[in-house]
Amino acid sequence: MDMVNLTIDGVQVSVPSTYTVLEAAREAGIKIPTLCYLKETNQIGACRVCLVEVEKARALAAACVQPVAEGMVVHTNSPKVRATRKNTLEMILSDHNVDCLSCIRNGNCELQKLAEEYGIRKVTFTGAKSSSIIDDKSFSIVRDSSKCVKCGRCVAACKEQSIGVLSFLNRGFETSVGPAYDISMADAPCIYCGQCIVSCPVGALYEKEDTEKVWDAINDPSKHVVMQVAPAVRAAIGEEFGLPIGTRATGKMFAAMKRLGADKVYDTNFAADLTIMEEGTELLNRIKNGGVLPMITSCSPGWIRFCEFYFPEFIPNLSSCKSPHEMEGAIIKSYYAQKNGIDPKDIVVVSVMPCTSKKSEAAREQLVNKDGLKDVDIVITTRELARMIKEAGLNFNSLPDEGPDQDLMGEYTGAGVIFGATGGVMEAALRTVADILEDKDLPEFEYQAVRGVEADVKEATVTLGGKDIKVAVAHSAAAARQLLTKIKNGEANDYAFIEIMGCSGGCVCGGGQPIVNAQDLMDIDLRAERAKALYEEDSIMPQRKSHKNSQINKLYEEFLGEPNGHLAHELLHTTYCKREVYPESVIE
Amino acid sequence: MSIIKLTPEEQATKLEAVLSKYRGQGQKALMASLQQAQEIYGYLPLPVQKKVAEALEVSVAEVYGVVSFYSFFSLKPKGEYAFNVCLGTACYVKGSQALLDKIEDCLGIKQGDVTEDTKFSISACRCVGACGLAPVVLVNDDVYGRLLPDEIPGIIAKYKEEA
Numbered sequence: 001m002d003m004v005n006l007t008i009d010g011v012q013v014s015v016p017s018t019y020t021v022l023e024a025a026r027e028a029g030i031k032i033p034t035l036c037y038l039k040e041t042n043q044i045g046a047c048r049v050c051l052v053e054v055e056k057a058r059a060l061a062a063a064c065v066q067p068v069a070e071g072m073v074v075h076t077n078s079p080k081v082r083a084t085r086k087n088t089l090e091m092i093l094s095d096h097n098v099d100c101l102s103c104i105r106n107g108n109c110e111l112q113k114l115a116e117e118y119g120i121r122k123v124t125f126t127g128a129k130s131s132s133i134i135d136d137k138s139f140s141i142v143r144d145s146s147k148c149v150k151c152g153r154c155v156a157a158c159k160e161q162s163i164g165v166l167s168f169l170n171r172g173f174e175t176s177v178g179p180a181y182d183i184s185m186a187d188a189p190c191i192y193c194g195q196c197i198v199s200c201p202v203g204a205l206y207e208k209e210d211t212e213k214v215w216d217a218i219n220d221p222s223k224h225v226v227m228q229v230a231p232a233v234r235a236a237i238g239e240e241f242g243l244p245i246g247t248r249a250t251g252k253m254f255a256a257m258k259r260l261g262a263d264k265v266y267d268t269n270f271a272a273d274l275t276i277m278e279e280g281t282e283l284l285n286r287i288k289n290g291g292v293l294p295m296i297t298s299c300s301p302g303w304i305r306f307c308e309f310y311f312p313e314f315i316p317n318l319s320s321c322k323s324p325h326e327m328e329g330a331i332i333k334s335y336y337a338q339k340n341g342i343d344p345k346d347i348v349v350v351s352v353m354p355c356t357s358k359k360s361e362a363a364r365e366q367l368v369n370k371d372g373l374k375d376v377d378i379v380i381t382t383r384e385l386a387r388m389i390k391e392a393g394l395n396f397n398s399l400p401d402e403g404p405d406q407d408l409m410g411e412y413t414g415a416g417v418i419f420g421a422t423g424g425v426m427e428a429a430l431r432t433v434a435d436i437l438e439d440k441d442l443p444e445f446e447y448q449a450v451r452g453v454e455a456d457v458k459e460a461t462v463t464l465g466g467k468d469i470k471v472a473v474a475h476s477a478a479a480a481r482q483l484l485t486k487i488k489n490g491e492a493n494d495y496a497f498i499e500i501m502g503c504s505g506g507c508v509c510g511g512g513q514p515i516v517n518a519q520d521l522m523d524i525d526l527r528a529e530r531a532k533a534l535y536e537e538d539s540i541m542p543q544r545k546s547h548k549n550s551q552i553n554k555l556y557e558e559f560l561g562e563p564n565g566h567l568a569h570e571l572l573h574t575t576y577c578k579r580e581v582y583p584e585s586v587i588e
Numbered sequence: 589m590s591i592i593k594l595t596p597e598e599q600a601t602k603l604e605a606v607l608s609k610y611r612g613q614g615q616k617a618l619m620a621s622l623q624q625a626q627e628i629y630g631y632l633p634l635p636v637q638k639k640v641a642e643a644l645e646v647s648v649a650e651v652y653g654v655v656s657f658y659s660f661f662s663l664k665p666k667g668e669y670a671f672n673v674c675l676g677t678a679c680y681v682k683g684s685q686a687l688l689d690k691i692e693d694c695l696g697i698k699q700g701d702v703t704e705d706t707k708f709s710i711s712a713c714r715c716v717g718a719c720g721l722a723p724v725v726l727v728n729d730d731v732y733g734r735l736l737p738d739e740i741p742g743i744i745a746k747y748k749e750e751a
Contacts, residue, residue: 167653180648180652
C-alpha cells in the first residue's frame with residue numbers, strides 16, 4: 001500500500017494514501033470534531049464542523065473529505081479553525097430547536113456535545129427559523145424537523161438500505177428531510193428499520209415512545225403484565241449504563257426487568273426455540289412435498305415490510321411462521337393463561353425489542369387472535385427499557401445477575417440466543433433440522449460459514465441427512481435486494497433456505513438499540529462487537545439446540561400437539577400482504 | 589414550447605420511449621428524464637415520478653427531491669398559456685415583482701397555480717438569460733422584454749382571443 005507522510009499539529013504521521021485527513025488524525029490520536037460524518041455511510045463534508053487549516057491551501061478544508069498528500073502540514077487547533085468551527089456551530093444552532101432539556105437525545109446528542117466542547121454560551125445569530133413539523137403518525141418512527149440539522153446522515157443510511165424513503169426536499173431555507181411530498185412516515189414505503197434513528201446525531205428522528213403505556217399496565221392491578229426480551233437486547237443495553245460495547249448484560253438486564261414490577265419476565269429465546277421447531281418442520285415439509293422454495297425466514301418485520309413493498313412476488317417464499325415475540329405472545333395468551341387460570345383479556349404482553357419495526361408489526365391485523373386480542377400489546381425498544389430502568393432509579397451496574405422466570409416458558413437454548421446476530425436463525429434451524437434428518441445428536445453443530453459480517457450475502461452448502469442443500473444469509477435490506485434480484489433474474493435458483501434480516505449485522509444493530517456516536521464508530525465494527533456477546537452466551541448454555549428445550553417439548557405434548565399441527569397453525573403462523581409504494585391516495 | 593395535446597395513451601407511449609433510453613442508469617439520468625417527461629405531460633404528477641423512479645432504479649423520494657429543488661419542474665399542471673416571470677437579479681431590480689403581482693391580479697390566481705379553465709398558469713423562475721431585456725416574462729415560448737405592469741392586461745387579452 002502506498003504510504004504518505006504528513007504533519008498534523010506538529011506530529012509526523014505516515015498513513016495509506018487513501019486516507020482522509022480525519023482518518024490520519026484519528027490514527028495520530030488527534031481528535032477532529034464531526035457532525036455530518038458517519039463512517040462509510042455519509043462522508044460529504046457538508047456541515048463544516050471538521051474544518052482544518054492546511055498550509056498553502058486557499059481555504060480551510062473539511063477533514064472528512066480532504067485526502068492526505070505527501071508533505072501536507074495540517075493544523076486542527078489554530079485560532080482560525082476554532083473561531084470558524086464555533087461560528088459554524090452557532091449558525092447551525094440559530095435554526096435549531098434548542099429545547100435540549102426535554103429532548104429525547106438529552107445527554108446523547110452530538111450537537112449538544114459540540115456546543116459544550118466549543119463553549120457556546122450564546123447564539124448571536126437571530127432571525128427566522130425554518131418551518132417545522134412533528135410527524136408521529138406511524139407506530140414506529142417520529143420525525144421532528146425542528147431538531148433536524150440537515151446533515152444527511154439519515155438520508156444516506158436510508159439509501160444505504162436501498163430504500164431511500166428519506167430525501168432532501170425543496171431548496172435553500174425551505175430544505176427539509178422527509179419522504180416524497182413530505183408525507184408521514186406512516187404512509188411512506190418505509191420498513192421502519194430505524195437505521196435513520198441510530199444515524200441521527202440529534203433528536204430529529206426517534207422511536208415512538210411507549211414506556212408510559214408499560215407503566216400504566218404495571219400500575220393497573222387488574223392487569224397481568226408479562227414482559228419478554230429479545231436476545232439482541234442483552235448485547236447492547238449495557239452501553240446505556242456506561243458498560244463497554246459488546247458487554248453481555250443478560251443477568252443485570254433480567255434483574256432490572258424484574259424490579260420494574262411486571263408480573264412475569266420471560267426471554268423471547270424460548271419462542272426462538274419454538275420458531276425453530278415450526279420453521280424447521282415447515283422447511284422439511286416444503287422440501288418433502290414440493291412446496292415453494294427457497295423458503296425465507298420471517299423473523300424480521302423490517303424484512304417482511306421490505307418484501308411486501310418491494311418484492312411481493314416472494315411472499316409465497318416467506319415462512320408462514322410468526323416472528324418469535326409474536327409466537328411468545330400467542331402462547332402467553334393461550335397456554336400460559338390456561339395454566340395460570342388468567343383471562344387472556346387481562347394479560348398485557350410487553351416485548352422489549354432491539355427493533356423499531358416490531359412496534360408496527362405488533363399492530364398488524366394478521367396478528368390479532370380469534371378473540372380480537374393482539375398477540376403482543378406493547379413493544380418497547382432497548383433504549384426505552386434503559387429509560388424505564390433509569391426512571392425507576394435502579395443502579396443497573398450494581399444489580400445482581402438474575403435470569404428469567406422459570407415456570408412454563410423460562411427455558412431457552414443457545415440456538416435461541418444467536419437469533420440476534422446475522423446467520424443465527426439459519427444456524428439454529430440447521431442445528432435442529434440436521435439432527436432430525438439424521439435422527440442423531442450430532443456433535444458438530446457450529447456453522448461458521450453463515451456467521452460474521454464480512455459479506456452482506458453469505459452462502460453455504462450444508463449436508464443435511466446425507467443430502468447437500470444450498471443456503472444463503474442476507475443482512476440489510478440492500479443485501480436482500482441484491483440476493484432477490486439475483487434469484488429473480490435466474491442467476492441463483494438452487495437455494496433451499498434463506499435467512500434475511502432487515503438490518504446489517506442482524507438484530508444486534510437494530511434501530512431500537514442504543515445509539516453510538518459517530519466518533520466512537522470510527523474505531524469499531526459495532527455489528528461484530530455486539531454479536532460476540534451472543535455467541536459467548538450460546539457457548540455457555542447447557543443446551544444449544546432448540547429441540548432440546550424441555551419446556552418446548554412439554555408445550556407440544558401438553559398443548560400444541562405436533563409442530564405445524566392444527567393448533568400450532570392457528571396460533572403460531574400468519575399471512576402477508578402486498579403493499580403499494582406511494583399510492584396516489586397518500587398525497588391527497 | 590407550444591403545447592401539443594396528447595391522449596393519455598400517447599403520453600404513456602412517449603414516456604416509455606424516453607425511459608427506455610435511461611433504464612437502470614440511476615441518479616445521473618434523472619435530470620434528463622424528468623425534463624423530457626415534463627415536456628410530455630406539461631408537469632410531473634406522482635405517477636410519472638414513480639415511473640421515472642422505477643426505470644432509473646432510484647427512490648421516489650429522491651425523484652421528488654430533485655423535482656422540488658428546481659423551479660423548472662412543476663408538480664402542478666401548467667395552463668395552455670404558461671406565464672413564467674423572471675425573478676433573477678437583473679429582472680428583479682428592474683421591477684419584475686410588480687409584473688408578477690399584476691399577472692396574479694389579472695388572472696386571479698397565485699404563482700404556481702392554474703386557472704380553473706386550465707387556460708393560464710403562473711410560475712416564476714430565476715434568470716432566463718435575457719438580462720438585456722429585463723424585466724422579462726415568458727408565455728410558453730414567447731418572450732416579452734422591458735415590460736411594464738400596464739402592458740399585462742393587453743398580453744392576457746391577446747391569448748384569450750387566441751384561445
